[in-house]
Amino acid sequence: MTPTERKQAWQQHITDWQASGLSGMAYCKQQTLTYCRFVYWRQKLTGSEEPGKADQARSGFARVAPMPDAGAGLTVSLPGGVSITGLHAGNIELLSAVLRQL
The missing domain is CATH 1.10.10 (Arc Repressor Mutant, subunit A)
Structure with missing residues (x-):
């Protein structure tokens, strides 16, 4: 070729x-x-x-970026204005379950 x-x-x-x-x-x-x-x-x-x-x-994956005022845990902001806040090592599996349902 x-x-x-x-x-x-x-x-x-x-x-x-x-x-x-x-x-x-x-x-x-x-x-x-x-x-x-x-x-x-x-x-x-x-x-x-x-x-x-x-x-x-x-x-469909969203970009994750650190927020300066994220003292209460991780906040994930999805397209369309949906935000999931207060995530930490003890409940991170919840994020996975929620995202599977979207």
Whole structure:
């Protein structure tokens, strides 16, 4: 395969992945592709500086960031304005149970 053919093949994979609605990892499993190679080509072809950002949006995971006034435990803010507050080592399993139900 020539470099031009390789680039065209990966461009087609990236286009198909974007249309699929799948996470990058799920698409790679479905297509039997190596995920790290997929990420390399996705970055190269789309110019994305944050390779995980598209997968994050499709996966439903929320970014977790420390809050300066989080003295009462961890607060998790989800998209849509939902916040779960007061989490600590003694009740962290509750967060997992709640997120599974969403």
